[in-house]
Amino acid sequence: MEAPQYVAARVQSALAEDDRTHELGVRVDVRGDQLFLRGRVGCEERRELIADVAGEAAPGLVVHNEISVVDVREPGGEEKL
Amino acid sequence: MSQLRIAAVGDVHLGEDLRGRYRSRLSGIEEKADVLLLAGDLTRHGTLEEGEVVAEEFRDLPVPVVAVLGNHDHHSDKPAEIATMLKDAGISVLHDDAVVLDVKGVRLGVVGGKGFGGGFAGKCASEFGEPEIKAFVNHTKRIADRWRVALKELQADRRVVLSHYSPVNDTLAGEPLEIYPFLGSYLLAEAVDSEGADLILHGHAHMGTEKGMTPGGIRVRNVALPVLGRAYGVYCLGEDGEDPDHC
Ligand SMILES: [Fe+2]
């Protein structure tokens, strides 16, 4: 069986290099046959694409999509330097 | 001299799917800030189509806009074309040079560019060995040298450095240590410390931390959108007690 570290590395590269994602800021962890994705992205569509690309790069693993969508709050709380 | 309110954000990573979404957060910016600085990674794939979305999103704002590009904006090998599109939309784009804006009678100088990686003092790559490593380190060195010259020649009342990559490791806290050399370089901080500035803004480290400082004591802020969690940060520059009800 392929070591989980290599599977995670392959998924991470796929997320960075696949034209559908180009996502560098996602953390990928593999535990047994479970694949965990964590990070923050701009919208729901991107969140789902990441899970698709990850699933294709690691067929047979159960994908847990724990990525959250950044809710851009109103600006506020200026800082005085 | 009036205080200046600098709004800044990086890593908006716009694309067709986010068109119009960010713009809605910019309404009323003129009440909160005097200028908006964009710290790179404005697109996701660096395509001309995405560049167009960025130009539309940030055109005709009531405050001047200054931008640098990020690594994502280089991915499709069209950085010059994207920069031209932004300039056509009235946005100043820095490429290791400077712009001086007149803001409320204060000359605000902004110096910067994309920056690059290499790591931080004592834990960094050096110009040694294979040509690929030398080219990597040399790219950062040349950028730092151009910033040093631009800062030396800058005639301004306030000086802000705008980068995509980080000049310090403080603002990377939260990122895996193993990737620090790809997130920034101390050479950038060293160049700015040698010539002086009031503030350094950067993006790129989505999982990093907002606040840090150079070894020379210049404040550094990581304004990557996922770090801020708000549409933009606002940083006020000015003496204590000066114009107190403005900031
Ligand atoms: Fe980014």
Ligand SMILES: [Fe+2]
């Ligand atoms: Fe970046």
